[in-house]
Amino acid sequence: MTTVELRRLLSQPWVLGLFGILGVLIVWFLSTASGAVDKLFLPSPLAVWQAGQTQWSRGILVKDALASIQRVFLGFALSAGVALPLGIAMGTNAVICRLLEPLIGLIRYMPAPAFIPLLIIYFGLEELPKVLLIFIGTVFFNTLMIMDAVKFVPRELVETALTLGGKGFPILTRVVAPFIAPQVLDTYRINMASAWNLVIVAELVAATEGLGKRISLAQRFLHTDEIFVGLIVIGLIGLVIDLGFRFLMRRACSWAN
Amino acid sequence: MHLQVSSVCKSFGHGKARKLVLDHVSFDLHSGDFLALVGPSGSGKSTVMRLIAGLDHPSSGSICLDGQPVLGPGSDRGMVFQKYSLYPWLTAAQNVAFGMELQGRSRSEVRERTGYFLEVVGLADAARRLPRELSGGMQQRVAIARALAADPKLLLLDEPFGALDIQIRESMQEFLHQLWQRTGLTALLITHDLEEALLLANRVHILAPNPGRIVRSVAVTLDRTAMADVRLSAEFLAMREDLARGLRALEPALPS
Numbered sequence: 090m091t092t093v094e095l096r097r098l099l100s101q102p103w104v105l106g107l108f109g110i111l112g113v114l115i116v117w118f119l120s121t122a123s124g125a126v127d128k129l130f131l132p133s134p135l136a137v138w139q140a141g142q143t144q145w146s147r148g149i150l151v152k153d154a155l156a157s158i159q160r161v162f163l164g165f166a167l168s169a170g171v172a173l174p175l176g177i178a179m180g181t182n183a184v185i186c187r188l189l190e191p192l193i194g195l196i197r198y199m200p201a202p203a204f205i206p207l208l209i210i211y212f213g214l215e216e217l218p219k220v221l222l223i224f225i226g227t228v229f230f231n232t233l234m235i236m237d238a239v240k241f242v243p244r245e246l247v248e249t250a251l252t253l254g255g256k257g258f259p260i261l262t263r264v265v266a267p268f269i270a271p272q273v274l275d276t277y278r279i280n281m282a283s284a285w286n287l288v289i290v291a292e293l294v295a296a297t298e299g300l301g302k303r304i305s306l307a308q309r310f311l312h313t314d315e316i317f318v319g320l321i322v323i324g325l326i327g328l329v330i331d332l333g334f335r336f337l338m339r340r341a342c343s344w345a346n
Numbered sequence: 347m348h349l350q351v352s353s354v355c356k357s358f359g360h361g362k363a364r365k366l367v368l369d370h371v372s373f374d375l376h377s378g379d380f381l382a383l384v385g386p387s388g389s390g391k392s393t394v395m396r397l398i399a400g401l402d403h404p405s406s407g408s409i410c411l412d413g414q415p416v417l418g419p420g421s422d423r424g425m426v427f428q429k430y431s432l433y434p435w436l437t438a439a440q441n442v443a444f445g446m447e448l449q450g451r452s453r454s455e456v457r458e459r460t461g462y463f464l465e466v467v468g469l470a471d472a473a474r475r476l477p478r479e480l481s482g483g484m485q486q487r488v489a490i491a492r493a494l495a496a497d498p499k500l501l502l503l504d505e506p507f508g509a510l511d512i513q514i515r516e517s518m519q520e521f522l523h524q525l526w527q528r529t530g531l532t533a534l535l536i537t538h539d540l541e542e543a544l545l546l547a548n549r550v551h552i553l554a555p556n557p558g559r560i561v562r563s564v565a566v567t568l569d570r571t572a573m574a575d576v577r578l579s580a581e582f583l584a585m586r587e588d589l590a591r592g593l594r595a596l597e598p599a600l601p602s
Binding site for chain 2: 245252253255264267342345
């Protein structure tokens with residue numbers, strides 16, 4: 090390989106990132122292989138791989154992942170669905186905004202996990218409280234960020250539509266909605282990360298399956314390799330979702346790039 | 347078409363912060379007219395335009411279009427803003443079609459008129475390009491085509507070339523003049539550029555600031571067959587100098 094080819098390869102955006110990941114893996118491998126760190130605290134990459142394979146072949150991994158993904162998607166879909174009309178209403182209507190913004194601003198700073206005891210008291214230990222936790226933990230952020238996006242719609246764009254004979258709802262669907270679409274997708278992408286945090290917290294407290302539940306079980310038996318499996322799988326799923334949103338954004342909102 | 351602006355006053359704010367922006371502004375505009383309002387910043391010329399467009403309401407006085415009071419915005423008064431008014435997610439053609447679609451015109455009519463008006467502004471080749479792929483001058487031509495396609499009785503131009511480079515501005519002025527001659531549109535132009543007003547309009551009102559009021563009106567009867575020569579004609583230069591002196595007198599004197 091010539092130096093030119095090498096330089097071109099290195100200029101690919103993902104190449105350096107790959108090196109970063111590889112670097113960590115190598116340091117991880119060396120520190121466990123040398124015996125410098127207790128296996129109990131830091132299992133070797135191989136041990137983690139094997140633990141993952143065991144979970145995979147027993148079907149636990151897929152079942153756990155699906156359980157967590159389902160909670161995240163239900164909770165987040167609910168949150169996204171409520172936040173979109175609410176955020177647009179707050180962004181376009183000063184009265185609604187003044188009515189709700191202080192309230193939402195206040196609730197937003199209440200840590201969502203602190204709602205877990207209440208949710209358990211109200212809704213028991215089934216799926217509903219976990220889904221609602223994700224809803225509570227993301228809906229206010231989603232709403233306020235969408236509201237901000239709406240407030241940044243340039244006045245000229247709306248007024249142009251008015252002078253072209255547009256009014257009311259068509260302006261919302263044909264001017265406001267397309268303009269905020271990229272920011273809404275980005276809002277969802279960012280807050281999806283909180284949803285993943287929350288599902289793990291919810292499962293640590295009470296669940297029969299799920300990636301968070303698996304981690305808390307592994308802790309009880311000091312199976313650090315299984316904890317690592319859980320962490321890595323959570324990270325990978327999160328990454329895939331993030332890339333999915335970016336892909337969607339590039340496809341659907343190419344004008345904004 | 348007859349636009350009648352009678353004794354319009356506009357003030358903003360309340361109580362002590364209340365500020366009179368327009369003081370008894372009156373003028374008329376008839377079909378085929380090209381009227382320019384010229385004034386320094388603070389003369390309320392953009393406010394006049396917003397009131398006529400129906401985006402704001404006068405504090406007193408009245409604005410009537412063909413005898414009907416203006417109560418809100420409508421497609422009979424098309425507007426071209428200084429900038430940022432194309433929809434960035436729509437192509438040039440889709441932008442032109444936008445107003446007609448809002449009006450509920452049939453699909454075939456929208457397609458036909460879109461093609462026609464893109465042709466009129468000389469952008470048939472750019473139909474499928476996004477605004478960000480167009481130069482500033484091309485963007486304003488799309489905005490003008492969009493306004494015209496909605497078939498307004500009156501075209502309101504709010505410093506349409508104010509954000510453009512000087513060379514492009516000159517070619518756009520020529521373009522607009524030809525458009526006016528060809529289509530017989532009725533236009534109201536807001537500008538702080540006296541030269542632009544004299545080149546394009548057949549009547550110019552000079553606005554004085556604080557509060558905004560019309561202090562002088564002139565009819566412009568220049569021979570514009572060769573636009574490039576008009577700028578250099580003795581008549582044009584004399585008129586410009588005369589009005590510019592009047593405008594300068596409105597500015598607070600500089601300490602010498």
